[in-house]
Amino acid sequence: MITAVRRFRLQLTPQRLFAALFLLVLGYLVVVPLGVMLQETFTVHPLERFQIPGAMTGDFTTAHWERTFVGPHSYAFFYRPLINTLIIALSLSLLALVIGGGLAWLVVRTNLPFKGLISNAAIIPYVMPSWTLALAWLTLFKNQRIGGQPGIFQAVTGIATPDWFAYGLFPITITLALHYFPFGFMLIGGAIRNIDAQLEESAELLGASRATILRRVVFPLVLPAIFSTFLLTFSKGLGTFGTPAFLGGPVREFVLSTSLYANLIGQRPGIGYIAAVVMIAMGVLVLYMDHRIIGARRSFVTISGKGARAGLVDLGRWRTPLAVLVLGFLFSVIAVPIGALAVDTVMLRPGIYNLQNFSLHYWIGEASLAIGLGTGEPGILRNSQLMGALGNTMRLAVVVALVCGVLGMLIGYTVVRLRGTLVSRLLDQLSFLPYLMPSIALGSIFLALFAIARGPIPSLYGTFWLLVIACTVSYLPYAVKAGVNAMMQIGPELEEAAIMSGASWFTRMRRVLFPLQKATYFSGMLLPFISVTRELSLLILLVTPANQLATTITLRYTDRGWYPYTNGMVLMLVIIVITSTIVSRRLMKTDLAKGLGG
């Protein structure tokens, strides 16, 4: 017994202490919420008292489940949104895969010109908020019948766009695919780049044709990346909120996330929580498939990477037309939407696009009930509410990036140093769990968890720190992935050599481990930074009027039809994320693909 205690004391290394600490904290932040959420689906909430005869607030009930799955309105509440969600997720993933994969092949394996420009530009749609394209779509294509005012297209051509084109599933799928294709570009591009040319050359020596090589050698090697991309975009498609809210809202076409939101803030929180549970279950299913399909194959992607690069395919006559096509495509998914949003903010009276209508009123004008939309709001740049929200967003982004960076590094350290132990696996999987939870569901979990004080933990609802915690947990998978990858690159002897020199744990971190993998750690911080800046779905349930963020406040302006304000704010966010991506890439050699951990 005494020796056991002594041995335990001898074994108290930093990594073991961290492991205990993180297991505790993550357990509370990740596992407990799941339980709380399940419990909420069986609880009568205040507003639901009147819908369930004889029930008291807080009672146990199965009514939510019954109403969701078999009630008279279950089709509208649940099945239709579910079907919509699946249609969107499936078609958007396929589309994103085709665009991203095709672009990756062109850039990595052909003699396409302007590769540098193309590969830089192809990432931009992903760093922009996902609903930028949705807003731009509305600005361009909305019709007068539903949108109130005509979009640019109708104003210029006089042709009213049909509803199915302007709103609902079709534009949601297109705009999301245009937002997520960079995943495919980065992951598949990386996989193609890593194929050892010798593998192809040996096939060539055996007399295989180009087509056979592509089919029998290249494709199987890239297959894991293709699956990864598909599942990643699919799970993103399941959980996304902003785009369906903007494009589906006007025609009351719901997906699970928007239905969850409507129920949760409306009168049926129980049903909202069930939607969240269903979304998480689907996320787990996706991960399980990922594990089953790719788990075994993934290993051989990483073996390669040393050999020579294969020769480039000569595009011949198609070289110039393809380049024009690709550049035109990128232009229309980057510059056109941004331009459309920008134009919209300087047109005084909505729906009229000419020079006489030009005005900076929505940027710098005084509050007025008479000019333009007559909102009674000052222009964006002098609007203390909007600027305050933007400031709040920046503060949150910086704090979360730092917290995630440090946590990612420490958890990565712990996981790698204790590799092979149960604790390490547990920690790795716990920190990955939030990845499965659609962000709106995660938001609802945190709402449930922190709305009231539980034991020693106070109610954090309405505080900045709740936002920090929610964002940190949500982006932890990326941060930990970066941290683990970074640590795997560093052999343990490099740290042990420093131990032998008498360096304390902190010195080892500061002088050896961190400098060795700076770029990876910074990449692990960039992603949370960008994500916070454009985060909507996670935080929409958690913000209060006192701590609005740039994204959540724009939603309120959209609700009132004040699009110039919304578009102006989005424009500023887009500029911020693109600038920070480029600057950090220059200064700190960050690489977003690393953060994604393909």
Added chain:
Amino acid sequence: MPAIVLRQVTKRFAGGPPAVRDLDLTIPDASFTTLLGPSGCGKTTTLRMIAGLELPTDGEIDIGERNVFSLAQGRSLAPAKRGLGLVFQSYALWPHLSVRQNIAFGLEVQKVNRAETKRRVEAVAESLQIDAYLERYTSELSGGQQQRVAIARVLVMRPDVLLLDEPLSNLDAKLRMDMRAELKRLHAETGATVIYVTHDQLEALTMSTHIALMRDGVLQQFAPPLELYAQPANRFAADFLGNPRINLLEGVVEAGAIVSHGLRVQVGGDGVLAARPGERLTIGLRAEELRLEREGGSGRAAVRILSVLPTGADWYYRVGLGDAVLTVRDDRHPDLREGEQVWLVAAPNPLKVFDEAGRSRTALSGRDAPAAAAQAPGPAPIERRESEREEARA
């Protein structure tokens, strides 16, 4: 400089046989001691336990007068406080620092002042002939130069004990020769106790003052190199050292000799061997202890020459004796051809005889060595009682 004492040190990793088992070892002060053994026998683990990077599952370790690890007392001194330096097999140089920064790191951590740091770094760099590369990054150095930087980084701290884990395994043959000489020079100059890990028996024989031979986590024999070579404590030790491998011949005791296929080796009848007539024993005969003659005679056995292998300085013959194949070395040119029949003479010096459990009957030291049947791999059964061990030591 300190002696290092390991008492009953055991290391068990999760899910596996013990990597090191009940290790009792006293490494003499200022010695150049080599931990030798086949891959996976626990050499690195032992070294890392001495360094403090690995926590023993049981036992005690003293360095000099100080106890640095004791499970019973719950003590484990931090690696840096043990006054030793470790050179890693992979060198473990920090790629983001220059050579100078690599060497200076430890001094900076210990808050040695700048002027002193600079002086010591340059002195050690000069003694290892790397002063020309101080400002380079380690990736810009050759393997041999990196090796020197790794040693310099350790020596600059003036350790009392120098631990080296297969430091030469990444170098080419020529550089390896040079570095062996260099390491011997450093040992002599610094007076540090050196513990050197290798699985290369030639390296161990040429460099060490003492060799600790290990197998499957168990110490087989601890002795100076020549004693280990001449008087292996068991069949495993006999087989592991020497190139070409020792010839192990099974024979039967007959009137003061061991006889195998007509070959008689005189063992003197009584005394040390305590061999009973009719007992089966194994005799170890190194290639240089065998001789080929054209004429037969008493004690000689007829053999057929299977192949002739000249090396330039010597001739090696593979000969068939019954169903055994033996290697014979000759430094003259006896002009023998393949297929010829000749006579084999054995003149072992000293005599190496092993019982059926593989223990030596003849070695002066290491009589307490674990039994080791050379043909049967896997952990040898060890059943030693404390009293036995005390006896052997006395």
